[in-house]
Amino acid sequence: MLRLVRLLQLASPALPVGAYTYSQGLEWAVESGAVTDEATAARWIGDALSYTLARLEAPLTAALLAAWRTGDDARVSELNADFNASRETMELRAETVQMGWSLLRLLSELDAFAGLPGWRDRLVAVNEPAFPTVWTAAAAAWGIAAEQALTAYLWMWLENQVMAAVKAIPLGQSAGQRLLATLGKRIPGLAAEAASLPEPQWSNFSPGLAITSSLHETQYTRLFRS
Template sequence: MLPLIRLLQLASPVLPVGAYTYSQGLEWAVESGAVRDEAAAARWIGDLLEWNLARFEAPLVAELIRAWDEEEDAKVAALNADFLASRETDELRAETVQMGYSLVRLLADLDAFAALPGRRARLLAVETPSFPAAWSAAAAAWGIPVDMALPAYLWAWLENQVMAAVKAVPLGQSAGQRLLATLGARIPTLAVQAAALPEGEWSNFTPGLALASSRHETQYTRLFRS
């Protein structure tokens, strides 16, 4: 049961990495009127879940876990660099760098991670670690298999997006739970597909997200940092 407990810790909204301060463009989508109710929030978040997270970030996390497990640190560095390069705006890049930095600091101080032979040194050797690179390092170190890790990673992202929608649209708590139930039901299938997706087929082609994020950078009033 210990890997499950560690996974719950990694996916917890109280993980101190600042995820709750980011909306990933959703705040601008609300400001522009593209997202104004529960149905629109479901479309926006669901499309990003399927076409961005499940087709790029989740497969990358799966490959990072394998690379950490097999001590392919050059592969870890390459995948980390690929993810940083995939961030289309300054704020999206700053988000993953800040969250990655915070998680690395946390893991480096946690005996449950730092005491494992070589893990701390290998993680600290990654230049400008992104959040997926740090998160996957913990998953690999704690023996969490990919088929458990990916659903949790996707769920943590979904939960943060729904809570951002609850605050920004705004939506009620019941609406938030309906979104989590409906969109969460898609995660098992998406996680299986992500784990098997060849690297040559990865894609984060979501121009709406890039435009929303770039507009958000100059939005006059903001609750969120992205």
């Protein structure tokens, strides 16, 4: 049960990495009128979950977890570089690097990493460790099963997006819970698909999302940093 507790800690919105300050372009979608209510928020977040996160970030996260466990640090560095390169805009790249650094600093203060020898030196050796790189190091150290880790990672992203929608549109708390209940149903299937998706099929091709993020960088009034 301790592993479950650790997983809940890693997926908690209370994790002090600044995730709540990012919307990943959703704020501009609200500003432009593309997302105006619960239904349009469900479509926007659901499409991002299914067509970008589950097809690149999730399978890459699964591969990172496996690389940490097998001690393949060269593979960790390769995957980290690939993920950073996949961030289409300045603010999306800054987001993952900042969150990775914040999580690394937090984990340095926690005495719970006996399961991953030399973890800190291994992470520091990675050039600009991204958030999923650091997050999977913690999951590996705490012995969390790959399927559970991937499911929690997708849920963590979904919860943050819904919280952003509740603030930006705005929506009521009940609407937020309906979004989580509806979109959360997809997560087990998406996690299973991501875990077995061959690397040549990884893709986050989503021009609309990239353009939205680019426009957000110059948005006049903002609540979020992405």
